[in-house]
Amino acid sequence: MMFWEKSKPYIWAIGISFLAIGVLVWILGYSPLEAFKTLLFKPFSSKFQLTATTLKFIPLLLSTYAFSIPFILKNFNIGASGQMLVGGTVVAIVGLSFESHPISPWILVPLLLLVAAVSGGLFALIAGYLKVKFGVDVVISTIMLNFVGFYLASFVATTPPWKAPLTGHPMTKELPKWALLPTMGDLHIGIFIVIGIAVLVHYVMTKTVFGYEVEAIGHNPRASEIHGIHIDRIVLMTLFIGGAMAGLAGGIEVMGVHKRLLEGFNITSGADFGTFGSLTALMVEGNTIAIPIVAYLVAALLNGADSMQRTMMLPVELVFLIQAAMVLLIVSFRGKFKE
Amino acid sequence: MNALDEIVRSIVTYMPIYTLSGLGIVIGGRAGIFNISGEGAMMAAASAGYLSAVFMGNWYVGFLISMVMGALFGLLLEFLHEEMKVNQFIAGIALVIFGTGLSDFIYKLVVGIKFYIPDAPPTPEIRIMPDIPILSAFFNQNIVVYFTYISVIVAYYIMYKTRIGIEHRAVGEDPRAADVVGINVKLVRYLATIIGSAFIGAAGGYLPLVITGTYTPGIASGRGFIAVGIAIFASWRPERTFLGAILFATIEAIALQMQVSEIGVPYQFLLMLPFISLLLVMALFKGKIEHPSSLGKPYSRE
Numbered sequence: 001m002m003f004w005e006k007s008k009p010y011i012w013a014i015g016i017s018f019l020a021i022g023v024l025v026w027i028l029g030y031s032p033l034e035a036f037k038t039l040l041f042k043p044f045s046s047k048f049q050l051t052a053t054t055l056k057f058i059p060l061l062l063s064t065y066a067f068s069i070p071f072i073l074k075n076f077n078i079g080a081s082g083q084m085l086v087g088g089t090v091v092a093i094v095g096l097s098f099e100s101h102p103i104s105p106w107i108l109v110p111l112l113l114l115v116a117a118v119s120g121g122l123f124a125l126i127a128g129y130l131k132v133k134f135g136v137d138v139v140i141s142t143i144m145l146n147f148v149g150f151y152l153a154s155f156v157a158t159t160p161p162w163k164a165p166l167t168g169h170p171m172t173k174e175l176p177k178w179a180l181l182p183t184m185g186d187l188h189i190g191i192f193i194v195i196g197i198a199v200l201v202h203y204v205m206t207k208t209v210f211g212y213e214v215e216a217i218g219h220n221p222r223a224s225e226i227h228g229i230h231i232d233r234i235v236l237m238t239l240f241i242g243g244a245m246a247g248l249a250g251g252i253e254v255m256g257v258h259k260r261l262l263e264g265f266n267i268t269s270g271a272d273f274g275t276f277g278s279l280t281a282l283m284v285e286g287n288t289i290a291i292p293i294v295a296y297l298v299a300a301l302l303n304g305a306d307s308m309q310r311t312m313m314l315p316v317e318l319v320f321l322i323q324a325a326m327v328l329l330i331v332s333f334r335g336k337f338k339e
Numbered sequence: 340m341n342a343l344d345e346i347v348r349s350i351v352t353y354m355p356i357y358t359l360s361g362l363g364i365v366i367g368g369r370a371g372i373f374n375i376s377g378e379g380a381m382m383a384a385a386s387a388g389y390l391s392a393v394f395m396g397n398w399y400v401g402f403l404i405s406m407v408m409g410a411l412f413g414l415l416l417e418f419l420h421e422e423m424k425v426n427q428f429i430a431g432i433a434l435v436i437f438g439t440g441l442s443d444f445i446y447k448l449v450v451g452i453k454f455y456i457p458d459a460p461p462t463p464e465i466r467i468m469p470d471i472p473i474l475s476a477f478f479n480q481n482i483v484v485y486f487t488y489i490s491v492i493v494a495y496y497i498m499y500k501t502r503i504g505i506e507h508r509a510v511g512e513d514p515r516a517a518d519v520v521g522i523n524v525k526l527v528r529y530l531a532t533i534i535g536s537a538f539i540g541a542a543g544g545y546l547p548l549v550i551t552g553t554y555t556p557g558i559a560s561g562r563g564f565i566a567v568g569i570a571i572f573a574s575w576r577p578e579r580t581f582l583g584a585i586l587f588a589t590i591e592a593i594a595l596q597m598q599v600s601e602i603g604v605p606y607q608f609l610l611m612l613p614f615i616s617l618l619l620v621m622a623l624f625k626g627k628i629e630h631p632s633s634l635g636k637p638y639s640r641e
Contacts, residue, residue: 144614159605328433328437332425336423336424
């Protein structure tokens with residue numbers, strides 16, 4: 001009963017947004033049935049499609065955490081995109097510096113992943129510092145920092161010694177083999193990293209003092225201050241962790257998928273992972289078990305939208321409309337059903 | 340002299356983007372609505388305005404449609420906030436994505452299949468100044484520049500010299516007190532957000548209709564967010580919004596100029612300038628920035 005009550009807003013929201021999109025697709029002269037079939041079943045239809053979905057899931061899940069962890073303290077980190085770009089950029093610079101120095105991947109790969117996470121975290125800390133020290137809202141600062149991150153990545157991708165010779169699209173040279181994530185078939189080991197992180201996040205948030213403190217401040221900042229929890233420190237920590245998640249996503253994409261830094265590597269199905277991550281986080285509202293599940297479903301939806309554009313010529317942007325509509329409806333209904 | 344004249348001209352040409360969008364955010368903010376959906380509204384307005392201008396063959400229709408599109412976003416934002424009790428930031432972020440998706444979606448549906456991308460009809464210009472260098476750059480300009488000057492003056496006048504303006508600001512400062520003295524808080528917030536978003540839409544339409552002549556995906560490229568920064572920087576005052584807009588138009592024009600003249604600084608760092616300067620400005624002017632007291636907060640009678 002409890003579960004049913006809780007899922008009511010979601011069922012309504014998902015139902016209505018799909019209905020609305022179905023009508024839209026139908027008005028535009030396409031077959032809604034075929035669109036939904038492509039959107040919902042195609043991503044699971046073959047091993048190839050499952051891999052494609054999983055590859056989207058890895059950075060998407062990390063971007064979702066990048067938003068949802070600082071969001072517990074009501075800070076809107078919509079800067080996952082910039083943090084991801086910075087993580088990827090720093091990994092490319094460091095990785096390429098080992099180009100002519102073969103070194104065991106057992107050392108270099110973990111080091112690079114750490115570098116990615118730390119650089120993303122530090123980049124997010126700029127927003128944290130501006131918030132704590134100057135009261136600049138995190139929404140505003142992280143948006144601005146997204147552009148800084150974008151141009152930073154673009155600079156590295158178009159400037160020697162990193163730039164790949166003879167390409168039109170801005171990208172760096174390929175990373176040396178010893179800087180790449182090991183793969184199994186088409187999938188890289190990033191999937192194990194994010195599964196580990198999902199378990200860790202769940203454990204920290206539900207079983208540790210730190211998790212308790214963060215939750216407590218989120219629910220009642222004033223009372224927590226009285227009880228001696230230093231809020232500024234926790235704000236900085238959550239932003240650092242959020243940024244580190246996004247930075248790690250950037251590192252994983254560069255080391256596992258593209259094998260180099262390339263402009264736009266943070267974009268999927270027409271928008272950046274940070275954006276999709278924020279929306280996904282808003283849909284689940286901090287439930288650490290639901291986050292990975294919903295993130296996987298959203299990744300499938302994005303993959304389905306790609307197929308839909310390919311096979312039906314329906315613009316992939318349809319998926320933005322679906323997701324934005326779903327988030328708005330879920331958030332609306334959550335408020336409504338609580339009343 | 341000529342080069343300077345050229346730069347001033349481009350500053351004045353870029354100015355309406357920031358003034359109109361910043362003004363729109365100020366108008367909403369003064370009623371307590373923190374409208375960060377600007378980027379999405381600008382994109383959707385750009386796409387809708389461009390397409391309707393091209394297909395109707397009429398510049399004015401395009402500009403008007405972009406304002407209408409903006410207004411619809413304002414209506415949606417305020418509806419979500421007021422009736423569905425959605426947090427303003429959440430609604431704003433979702434609308435940014437909605438607008439970004441919508442703009443490319445309609446564009447791809449209508450034009451995407453064609454190889455030939457038509458240009459928008461030319462923008463009407465008004466020339467009322469003799470050719471005095473620099474000064475004429477402010478006045479011998481396209482019609483939207485004049486529209487912008489008038490909008491700032493009218494907004495300033497209404498906000499500070501009329502009863503409507505007092506009520507408008509009262510809602511932003513203290514909705515409960517405003518309610519007690521009989522002001523319809525909800526109505527004021529709806530109107531302010533819708534009118535404000537119409538201005539944001541105008542800024543969006545300005546991009547393809549005047550600046551580039553055609554729509555390209557991602558056309559707003561963060562300007563809708565810069566506008567939020569300008570509104571904050573301006574302490575939510577129309578006349579300071581104009582100054583902030585001139586400042587950011589100058590940064591953009593200079594960055595563009597430096598890019599063309601290849602002065603050795605990588606262009607990416609020049610393009611970062613507006614965003615970094617905004618962060619610096621917000622940090623440096625920390626104590627001097629004032630916000631309407633109820634900004635971002637919902638109001639209900641219970």
